[in-house]
Amino acid sequence: MAILLTKTDYILWRECKKNIWLKIHKPEVYDTQELSEFEKQIIETGNEVELVARKLFPKGFLVEGRSLEDQKTTQDLLVAKKEIIFQPIFVKDDFLAAVDILELNTDGSYNIYEVKSTTDVDKKNHYHDLAFQVNLLEKFDLEIKKASVIHLNSEYIRHGEIEINKLFHTEDVTEHVKEILWTVGQEMVFSLKYVVDEDEPRGQCDCVYKGRSNHCSTFKYSNPKVPAYGVHDISRIGASKARLQELIDVGIFELKDVPEETFNKLSAPQQNQIIAYVKDAILQDKLNIKRELDAIVFPLYFLDYETFPCAIPRFDGFSPYQQIPFQYSLYILDSFNGELKHFEFLFSKKEDPSLEFVKSLQKDIGENGTIVVWNKKFECKINEELGERLPDYKLFIEQANARVYDLMDIFGKQFYVHKDFKGKISIKNVLPVLVPSLSYKDLEIKEGGTASQRWNEIWLGNVSESEKENIIKNLKTYCGLDTYAMYAIWKHLYDTIN
Numbered sequence: 261m262a263i264l265l266t267k268t269d270y271i272l273w274r275e276c277k278k279n280i281w282l283k284i285h286k287p288e289v290y291d292t293q294e295l296s297e298f299e300k301q302i303i304e305t306g307n308e309v310e311l312v313a314r315k316l317f318p319k320g321f322l323v324e325g326r327s328l329e330d331q332k333t334t335q336d337l338l339v340a341k342k343e344i345i346f347q348p349i350f351v352k353d354d355f356l357a358a359v360d361i362l363e364l365n366t367d368g369s370y371n372i373y374e375v376k377s378t379t380d381v382d383k384k385n386h387y388h389d390l391a392f393q394v395n396l397l398e399k400f401d402l403e404i405k406k407a408s409v410i411h412l413n414s415e416y417i418r419h420g421e422i423e424i425n426k427l428f429h430t431e432d433v434t435e436h437v438k439e440i441l442w443t444v445g446q447e448m449v450f451s452l453k454y455v456v457d458e459d460e461p462r463g464q465c466d467c468v469y470k471g472r473s474n475h476c477s478t479f480k481y482s483n484p485k486v487p488a489y490g491v492h493d494i495s496r497i498g499a500s501k502a503r504l505q506e507l508i509d510v511g512i513f514e515l516k517d518v519p520e521e522t523f524n525k526l527s528a529p530q531q532n533q534i535i536a537y538v539k540d541a542i543l544q545d546k547l548n549i550k551r552e553l554d555a556i557v558f559p560l561y562f563l564d565y566e567t568f569p570c571a572i573p574r575f576d577g578f579s580p581y582q583q584i585p586f587q588y589s590l591y592i593l594d595s596f597n598g599e600l601k602h603f604e605f606l607f608s609k610k611e612d613p614s615l616e617f618v619k620s621l622q623k624d625i626g627e628n629g630t631i632v633v634w635n636k637k638f639e640c641k642i643n644e645e646l647g648e649r650l651p652d653y654k655l656f657i658e659q660a661n662a663r664v665y666d667l668m669d670i671f672g673k674q675f676y677v678h679k680d681f682k683g684k685i686s687i688k689n690v691l692p693v694l695v696p697s698l699s700y701k702d703l704e705i706k707e708g709g710t711a712s713q714r715w716n717e718i719w720l721g722n723v724s725e726s727e728k729e730n731i732i733k734n735l736k737t738y739c740g741l742d743t744y745a746m747y748a749i750w751k752h753l754y755d756t757i758n
């Protein structure tokens with residue numbers, strides 16, 4: 261099997277050899293799931309950031325693809341001594357790399373730049389990524405003088421036109437790359453040898469000692485004995501690796517088999533998760549639930565925000581990845597037996613929604629009563645940032661934040677534990693268990709990442725008028741359910757203790 265090993269493959273090989281082998285030889289096992297909206301967003305963001313970063317080098321020449329023709333174009337551009345080349349493509353000895361930016365120095369040597377959409381250098385991957393490129397370029401007799409990572413500057417705040425030189429930070433990592441150059445050269449040879457081998461790697465999957473969130477898409481294939489729900493799903497078990505290892509090493513995968521000795525070393529939430537599951541019981545601390553709910557003051561405002569984290573700041577006052585709040589849904593209940601009223605805000609113009617958002621919020625949430633949210637860190641942070649950008653509303657925002665109550669606390673503090681939460685306390689896990697009549701399952705938009713992406717499609721103008729209307733309708737349904745869910749959970753808890 262003819263294989264061209266890319267730098268991405270090499271980085272994957274460093275992370276997990278078995279995984280890259282499956283990617284190449286058994287794509288039907290590797291690609292079982294569609295990319296999530298979050299993963300798609302990372303790819304789109306990477307592309308967007310690279311396009312903007314190229315403006316740091318105004319006279320660049322772009323090589324568009326990876327074909328033989330493009331490889332020839334690259335060589336022609338090198339012969340023509342073009343100062344800046346974007347995405348020149350190099351293929352030799354079964355290795356392939358496209359360099360984000362190649363810069364010719366006056367002495368005939370070159371500098372290479374790797375553009376990353378991160379706000380820092382990832383020492384574990386970026387140095388190796390560049391070392392792979394340097395090794396390959398040296399096979400073409402190019403002298404590489406400098407290797408740098410260009411990444412977003414988290415300190416940058418937009419005021420007026422984007423200042424490209426301030427938006428990005430260029431970090432010279434030549435010395436770090438030089439240090440690992442020989443090792444990476446050796447690893448390139450090993451990794452190629454490893455992936456061309458037709459024999460499937462055998463042996464244990466290292467991730468068997470990691471929590472579920474660290475497992476890749478091929479975990480089930482490589483570890484058929486591991487149940488779909490078991491010791492790998494114990495909440496935060498990844499942070500207590502020794503506990504997990506002690507179970508796996510003696511072949512314990514099921515929660516019901518966790519021995520007393522290990523159980524006693526687990527945290528209270530972890531123990532509760534196991535007890536609820538094994539005994540098929542609901543653990544309720546009614547006294548504390550009552551205390552929490554009694555502290556909530558009518559009128560109640562069940563509030564939820566939707567936001568978009570934009571890598572390249574779109575408006576004044578924003579930094580890279582700062583969330584743009586574009587939507588909220590609000591259910592208001594004046595008294596226990598009062599009528600539940602719904603209010604909402606959704607901004608779909610091509611401007612900064614912040615001012616309209618905060619004005620609308622101020623009109624809707626009054627001055628008294630508890631604002632009920634799920635995971636208050638998020639909404640309160642968005643509020644604080646709104647207050648920073650709009651000083652006239654800072655006081656209102658501070659007062660609003662002082663009224664916030666986090667309904668998730670009841671579950672985080674373990675006052676209510678259900679086996680079907682499976683150790684998770686997000687509203688998406690709690691709602692279907694406590695209020696099975698309500699579900700996200702049939703919605704077009706089922707989670708925040710998709711809401712964010714759909715709104716961005718409207719903002720970018722990538723959709724027709726009718727698609728836009730449809731997205732707006734779906735966004736309203738989704739965010740509306742998030743807030744109604746809070747009301748329904750609050751009501752369920754209230755009924756539980758009375």
Ligand code: SF4
Nearest residue numbers: 276465466467476479
């Ligand atoms: S589950 Fe972990 S060890 Fe197994 S193939 Fe995936 S990344 Fe590698």
